Amino acid sequence: MTKTKALAxxxxxxGSLLYLKSVLYPPVPPWEKYHQAGVTAYRDKNYSEAEKQxxxxxxxxxxFSIDDWRLTQTLSNLAEVYRFQAKHSQATPYFRRLLENxxxxxxxxxxxxxxxxxxxxxxxxxxxxxxEAEPLYKRSQEIWEKSLGPDNQLTLFALKNYVDxxxxxxxxxxxxxxxxxxxxxxxx
Numbered sequence: 776m777t778k779t780k781a782l783a784x785x786x787x788x789x790g791s792l793l794y795l796k797s798v799l800y801p802p803v804p805p806w807e808k809y810h811q812a813g814v815t816a817y818r819d820k821n822y823s824e825a826e827k828q829x830x831x832x833x834x835x836x837x838x839f840s841i842d843d844w845r846l847t848q849t850l851s852n853l854a855e856v857y858r859f860q861a862k863h864s865q866a867t868p869y870f871r872r873l874l875e876n877x878x879x880x881x882x883x884x885x886x887x888x889x890x891x892x893x894x895x896x897x898x899x900x901x902x903x904x905x906x907e908a909e910p911l912y913k914r915s916q917e918i919w920e921k922s923l924g925p926d927n928q929l930t931l932f933a934l935k936n937y938v939d940x941x942x943x944x945x946x947x948x949x950x951x952x953x954x955x956x957x958x959x960x961x962x963x
Contacts, residue, residue, distance in 0.1 A: 800809070806832050806839075806845055806849075809829070809831040810828070810829065810832040810845070810852070811830035812824075813827075813831075813832055813856075815872070816828055817859075818825070818854055822859070824857055826853070826856050828853050829856060832849045833846075833849045836848075836849045836850075841876040842879060843849050847876065847877075851873060853869045855871065858898065863901045864902060865900050867898055867902075870894055870895040873894070874888065874891040874892060874895055877879050877891050884918055884921065884927075886918065889914075889916075889918035889919045889922075889929070889933065892911045892912075892915035893911070893912065893915040893932075895911055896908040896909075896911035896912040897936070900943075905943060905950075909944070914938055915933045915936075916930060916936075917954065919933050934956070938950045
């Protein structure tokens, strides 16, 4: 066998192996790589690394449309990283953005909007911004009640959050009427 023929066979084998590798083990897209690293760091309680990786994932996810699940997941995970560390003011922009994107995607009265309203309200409440939390809790409860019914667990969850907030604000008489409603509903 000549050197040229041996070199041609070597190139063919190496080329075939590289092709098979690319087909069988395609490269991980950047968003997925950063997001998975962020989730893993969060799970390992390495919050600074989780934040770093999820911010990189967000840079990638911002290339997607506002209704893309990857953008929603990244914003949600970043908010959660900050919330878990009680860095509520840093979580706020992500909660707001989730709410805005959901309103644009689904409309103002969608169940997903109610969930984001409830999360943003809880974030404000944790910061002591009770007056800002109140209309969000109320709206969340109203959306869920309208779309899911008055006895749905999410409706009751939002109502309980609203009652707790009213009590925290010292508006006990107002909270009593809602508390009576909560107590009148049988356990599932």
